[in-house]
Amino acid sequence: MGKGCTEVSSSRPCPICGKPDYCCFYQNGKGYTEIICKRTKSQQDVYGQDGRIYHFLRRTQKEQNSVFQEKELYEAIRAKEKDDWMRANKKGPYNPNHRGKWQDKSKTSSPVAANIAVPEPIHYEIVESIKPISHKDRDVVYKAMLSCLTLEDYHREYLHQEGWSDDLIEKHKIRSFPMRDVIRAKYSNFFCRNPYRKKLARETMAKLGSDSLLGLPGAFKDKSGNWTFAGPSGICFPIYDADGYLYGIRIRMDFTDCGIQLEKDRYGQRFYEHGKKKYYLQPFKGWYVFDKGEKIFLSKKDQGYFTEHNGQEKFIRTSGKYRPLTSFFEDQKEKEQNHRIVNSYDSGCALESGTSLYADENDSYLICYLTEGEKKGIFANHTMDAPLVTFPGVDSWGDLFTGDQNHRLIDILKQKGTKMFIIAYDADKAVNESVLNAQNKVLDAIRKEGFYVGVANWDESCGKGLDDLLAKGFQPSYDIL
Template sequence: MSGGVSKNCSFSNPCPICGKPDWCNQVTFSNGDYLWYCHRVHGAKGDIITASGKMWVWKKITPEHFTVWEPKEQYDANRESFIKALPKNSQKGTYYNSSSYRNGSSNERVVSADYIDWNALPLEGTSECASPQTLNVFYRELLNNLVLEDKHEAKLRAEWDCQKGTFEKAIKYFQIKSMPPEDRVRFSSKERFKNLSRKKIVANIIDKLGEPIGVPGFYQRKDGTWTLYYLCGIVFPVFDSDGNIIRIRIGNDYPKVKGTLNGKDGVFNYYMKDEIPGWYFMPDGESEPILAFQYGSESNLISLNKKGYPDGKVVGKYMNFTSFKELHFKDEQGNPRRINKFTNGCESGSFCSLYTKPGDDPTIVYVTEGEKKAIVGNLLLNVPVVSVPGTSSILKLFENEQGMERTLVDSLIRKGTRAFVIVLDADKKVNEAVLYAESLVITAFKERKLTVFTGEWNAQWGKGLDDILLTGVLPDIRPAM
């Protein structure tokens, strides 16, 4: 398959894999064959899923992290044609995917038999997510057991203290704290922390509230003891429209970084190997990591930049505090099993967060991407600000809030909101993904007969809403076109 025409999904033609009207796209080829590139539903080689009344075969994952799916009837027809075209002594075993048997340009192999519809299997080792009220109780108790580490306070003050009082208000209204590293990493490093150990934090919570069943971020070890997901960094609570803390987002201290070492491309990860915590580099296509940087060592292969990372493209800077990773395997009897790696854990998912405080006027609500931008927007504009977890997730504004039969937009209208202002990053003029997200959400507001504006500014003043507000610049509010 080559020379296909790509068309974005829409409300009238949503993605059949995830059911959403945004971010995914269909590629149609001259012979009528087509593939769907889905940004949300992933899989692995050999997977077959059922969605929108059809069966779909996993094809590949693109460098942009889209998963490509092919209708099974199309896949089977192409396979049959391919096998018939083979010499008679070659018509057994594995075969190549359609791009291979059409033009021979791909070496990707696809398993020809024993397909398993993993999604049809029961999911083991996971808990149903608790109610918003229960989540709020557990997450507030978690925050009560955390403090903000000095390095995180210094980082936030460096960004926010140009507007006096911003840091103190953020701490007061939104309970920003620090999540310490895993205990085994913490006690192997030379860094000193104010926070309690994770073991003590979890023990305190269970002593007071009982087991955190159905709370994303908590799970049980093999010995049955409860623990926390490995992420460490700055904690940003995620609030629903009733003020419940329903999720935790982490400003990751150690995100993945795509970079180079000794002329090779690869990924830097921070973890502990052979009792040595540090930044390890995994070259593309290789299986043995290289210790590139260890804190306190005088023989490091790299230096860290001013943000504390290796140089390169940062991936996963802000992440959900979850306790879910789906694994597929066959047991000793050959039975396929679908399990959660984190026993009795719970998937977080991504949610919008409403940042507001007493005295805010709810008539106009701003919408931006990212917790820090929304917090600064609320504190300096004194209006409610919604943070969406990513531009690709902006239509979550119109999904039901957890445990409610209404969307966040509906909830805000009930509170008196009459207009919405979309304030995405200024690079939307050159970033097609951001511009596309803005056009999607504007269309969605207009389809619901709601008043919507956009916030505009010259990019020389800063990229995001927080950048310009902290320098004293206000966005220019214009009717959305």
């Protein structure tokens, strides 16, 4: 571990990949925190597991790991440095003779600098939080929880459209996760056959005991001390480890969830006002705004959710439709005022990984496919009778190599007979440089372990994801490298 480096831990996991090991925090020469996420090979800005954007700074010299800094912090530092420079060189608003675009600002009593608050480097005290229970135990609890849930008709219809059979749905216990109780109570017109989350927790505990939710990522205690669940509403997809234990759940979100109080306008529509703009929420479609009387849905890029923790409201941009079921979120007030890393979810804990192996006993392990996303993984495994490893993102492939020698996922696949890995990311990703970069890195790393490697290709007009292609009855072509 280099000078100025602090390894991540279960109580202060890597904010980018969300994992409790391998990555580290680096205190740079100016005292600001940078993050070396060794699982993220991207050389572009990335979304962290905490929902924030992390700015790519550079690669480390020796190991060529990517170094990031939280984007807001990075920009504040840049603005302050620019301001310091202008002040020192009597430029811009600090130039007494300057007329022009800086004039207005210089007239005001507070020059630019007053608005720039660069956080001082801080040492955070890490408060130990709940450790997740073993995969084996989680398997029991998650399955009990899922058995209390049903798959709503609109979700079943969606999966049918995607080529899923009811058998496949049942095999993997695909269920709908209900919306948060507080939001559900507001949408009285909502047709939902699933229990309220608090009831879901009670029903699960009735099966397994009153302490069975402790250490289950996603479960936490509400203000009254009752167990309930965090996470967005949507379709639950199981995540399995190499032993086949269901150790986590990823949710395909109905719409980007929100945790704030919505107001009701005179037409009965729910909205949230932020920065003089009113954001409306339409169930299953997402947020929209009115522009000149027209209803405009926020683009995928602008899609996000409002969240509230200790009275602090924030619009968090999000990417992707899938979220892990987790009950870990840093308490912002504790962090900012007391410099403590505390989980804002009472008795909650984080899901440490999102990598899954989908395989059947009768599958031939000779060729193992790698893709991104649980829905694709399950469907492709079912259709191709070959094992599928899915990553939560194209940069998360490091999970293949995480763990003790001979117990890493890649070792287990080797023991089961895998000789070749074929990567099958989305067709549109074949043109994305950072994806190609990630793809080459994982292929290199796998080849070094003595496997054959290849890439699955298909025309995007046949389908974007591997599952779309297979659902239409097509097969990819392979480039063996």
